[in-house]
Amino acid sequence: MATRAPRKALEAVPAPVTGARLVVEALEREGVRHLFGYPGGAIMPVYDALPGSKLQHILVRHEQGAALAADAYGRVTGQPGVCIATSGPGATNLVTGIANAFLDSVPLVAITGQVATPLIGTDAFQEVDIFGITLPIVKHSFVIRRTEDIPQVFADAFRIARSGRPGPVLIDLPKDMGVKAVVPAEIRPHVEAVEAPEAALIAEANALIAEARAPILYFGGGIAIARAERALRAFAARAGIPSVATLKGLGGIPTDDAAFLGMLGMHGMRAANIAIDNCDLLICIGARFDDRATGKADTFAPNARIIHLDGDAAEIGKLRRADVGIAGDIVQAMDLLTAIPRCAAWRDQCLRQKAMWAMDYDAPGNGVYAPALLKTLSEAAPDNTIFTCDVGQHQMWVAQHCRFSRPQAHLTSAGLGTMGYGIPAGIGALLADPSATVITVSGDGSIMMNIQELATIRRYRLPLKIVLLDNAQLGMVRQWQELFFDRNFSEIDLSDNPDFAEVARAFGIEAFTIDHRSEVAGAVARLLGTNGPILCHVRIDPRENVWPLVPPNSSNVEMMEKAR
Amino acid sequence: MSGRIQVDFDAAEGAVLRMLGLVERRGFVVSVMTMAAREGRGSLSLDVDARDPGRSLDVVARQLRRLQEVRNVSTSSSDRGAS
Numbered sequence: 001m002a003t004r005a006p007r008k009a010l011e012a013v014p015a016p017v018t019g020a021r022l023v024v025e026a027l028e029r030e031g032v033r034h035l036f037g038y039p040g041g042a043i044m045p046v047y048d049a050l051p052g053s054k055l056q057h058i059l060v061r062h063e064q065g066a067a068l069a070a071d072a073y074g075r076v077t078g079q080p081g082v083c084i085a086t087s088g089p090g091a092t093n094l095v096t097g098i099a100n101a102f103l104d105s106v107p108l109v110a111i112t113g114q115v116a117t118p119l120i121g122t123d124a125f126q127e128v129d130i131f132g133i134t135l136p137i138v139k140h141s142f143v144i145r146r147t148e149d150i151p152q153v154f155a156d157a158f159r160i161a162r163s164g165r166p167g168p169v170l171i172d173l174p175k176d177m178g179v180k181a182v183v184p185a186e187i188r189p190h191v192e193a194v195e196a197p198e199a200a201l202i203a204e205a206n207a208l209i210a211e212a213r214a215p216i217l218y219f220g221g222g223i224a225i226a227r228a229e230r231a232l233r234a235f236a237a238r239a240g241i242p243s244v245a246t247l248k249g250l251g252g253i254p255t256d257d258a259a260f261l262g263m264l265g266m267h268g269m270r271a272a273n274i275a276i277d278n279c280d281l282l283i284c285i286g287a288r289f290d291d292r293a294t295g296k297a298d299t300f301a302p303n304a305r306i307i308h309l310d311g312d313a314a315e316i317g318k319l320r321r322a323d324v325g326i327a328g329d330i331v332q333a334m335d336l337l338t339a340i341p342r343c344a345a346w347r348d349q350c351l352r353q354k355a356m357w358a359m360d361y362d363a364p365g366n367g368v369y370a371p372a373l374l375k376t377l378s379e380a381a382p383d384n385t386i387f388t389c390d391v392g393q394h395q396m397w398v399a400q401h402c403r404f405s406r407p408q409a410h411l412t413s414a415g416l417g418t419m420g421y422g423i424p425a426g427i428g429a430l431l432a433d434p435s436a437t438v439i440t441v442s443g444d445g446s447i448m449m450n451i452q453e454l455a456t457i458r459r460y461r462l463p464l465k466i467v468l469l470d471n472a473q474l475g476m477v478r479q480w481q482e483l484f485f486d487r488n489f490s491e492i493d494l495s496d497n498p499d500f501a502e503v504a505r506a507f508g509i510e511a512f513t514i515d516h517r518s519e520v521a522g523a524v525a526r527l528l529g530t531n532g533p534i535l536c537h538v539r540i541d542p543r544e545n546v547w548p549l550v551p552p553n554s555s556n557v558e559m560m561e562k563a564r
Numbered sequence: 565m566s567g568r569i570q571v572d573f574d575a576a577e578g579a580v581l582r583m584l585g586l587v588e589r590r591g592f593v594v595s596v597m598t599m600a601a602r603e604g605r606g607s608l609s610l611d612v613d614a615r616d617p618g619r620s621l622d623v624v625a626r627q628l629r630r631l632q633e634v635r636n637v638s639t640s641s642s643d644r645g646a647s
Contacts, residue, residue, distance in 0.1 A: 131578060135585055140632045143577055160632060314626035 040086025043113030067097020072428030088126030103415025139167030222286015390446030420449025
């Protein structure tokens with residue numbers, strides 16, 4: 001005999017939900033407000049579920065733009081930026097952006113559509129193994145094999161992307177998983193364990209600091225990741241130790257701080273590299289002895305003992321043996337480093353070097369001198385300004401000549417060196433922090449890598465200010481060919497560039513061109529005074545190089561300087 | 565440097581590829597591999613030779629421990645004089 005279930009029990013059974021709806025709900029649960037993407041066949045179920053959600057989708061014009069914008073969004077907010085694309089070419093177009101986030105330890109979640117489960121492995125239309133392709137450039141990755149698992153996978157993906165040393169996480173979603181309706185599995189809570197620094201190691205580090213007479217703080221991108229600016233600044237001030245930064249560390253200590261000696265390394269300040277060469281104790285915090293920073297590794301800080309603090313245990317001892325290595329929470333560790341070195345004479349010596357090797361902004365001729373323009377622009381820009389960069393000579397000029405009061409004010413592709421990062425990063429930064437003034441500095445080579453994103457700026461009325469330094473060449477390559485390849489100039493000529501101001505106007509963006517230094521002040525005022533998007537096209541001397549420069553395979557103190 | 569890397573891991577999709585790829589990419593040649601997995605747990609043993617003297621088993625072990633599926637890593641060096 002059939003029996004009827006009680007009405008209450010029937011009501012308690014949740015209704016089945018499609019996988020695509022579960023994706024949208026998972027993103028909403030994680031607090032995602034913007035996702036950057038481009039639709040296509042295999043990801044269409046998710047796009048079908050987007051209307052009516054709390055998510056604002058930003059339709060870019062190339063998937064690489066989506067991934068790079070999400071990268072910048074993640075850097076500014078500290079929460080995973082999200083990008084989404086279809087299978088096949090949509091997914092492979094995300095790859096550069098995923099690698100960019102991996103190399104710079106940026107929290108990012110990339111969602112890719114995949115062909116339906118029965119077609120996987122059959123060379124179906126728009127099928128690629130994006131899970132396999134991205135294995136070396138993700139922190140972790142998932143293929144959705146059961147629709148029921150979608151809430152758990154997304155919860156895990158966001159947790160993994162933001163925790164510890166952040167990084168990109170890929171979720172590959174077969175089309176049938178998004179279409180199927182199921183009752184989802186419960187999300188299992190995850191408790192994050194945070195290890196306190198070992199007291200014995202802190203004591204050893206304090207002993208080394210107390211003994212030091214010529215210590216230097218060398219800090220990197222780990223400061224921004226851990227939001228450790230307060231602890232770093234307090235430590236530096238308490239101990240009275242001069243500091244240097246990597247490209248990604250700039251702003252950890254304000255660049256106009258008296259005891260900040262500048263960026264170190266290949267295009268670093270001479271005073272910074274000299275200090276590293278002469279120090280007796282190097283306190284490395286959230287940096288990784290990258291080759292662009294160290295030059296010839298065995299000549300880097302040759303007489304120094306090393307204290308290395310890092311959120312990632314795998315970095316300690318990877319390229320340089322540490323006398324004391326402290327893995328884990330760098331904020332806690334810095335707060336416990338209370339020893340005070342007797343280093344007043346050393347500090348004075350470093351400051352004298354800093355004054356002696358300060359940048360010179362005099363340049364012959366009437367043309368625009370890019371370092372001087374950037375210095376003027378940076379000084380006129382408000383404190384909430386975020387600079388985003390492309391890659392090349394202009395990237396190094398921004399690092400050398402702009403002021404940064406916090407690390408999130410400088411978004412640059414440091415590890416991967418991705419030409420084309422600047423404009424998508426500007427889009428991501430503006431959506432992450434609409435109150436910020438966002439300035440993208442690009443070059444004539446880089447801007448063409450993602451110039452289609454001018455359409456995205458126009459569509460969403462994003463007030464991005466673009467400074468395009470145009471030397472009609474691939475300037476950094478030309479510089480190296482001039483200096484290290486016997487002036488054998490090969491494939492660097494871009495003299496057939498389009499008229500960039502006309503291009504911008506064709507996208508509906510205000511634009512103007514300058515080529516004389518007397519126009520700089522007016523151009524800066526116009527850039528900063530314009531409410532909407534604007535592009536300032538700056539023609540510069542194609543012979544200008546980035547100075548100083550450490551030649552390849554050389555010690556950082558063997559710097560080449562501009563002839564004075 | 566030559567030695568053996570032993571890993572206990574959660575047998576999730578892609579785990580073995582992820583571990584092997586990391587070891588090779590980080591400068592080691594795999595000469596012998598044994599692997600077993602059942603009931604969601606796996607063990608992997610790799611005999612490896614470094615491609616250059618700058619590579620360290622300790623460093624690659626720490627890099628393996630960063631992987632989400634990895635539960636435990638141990639290494640032993642087979643170089644003369646090494647412990």
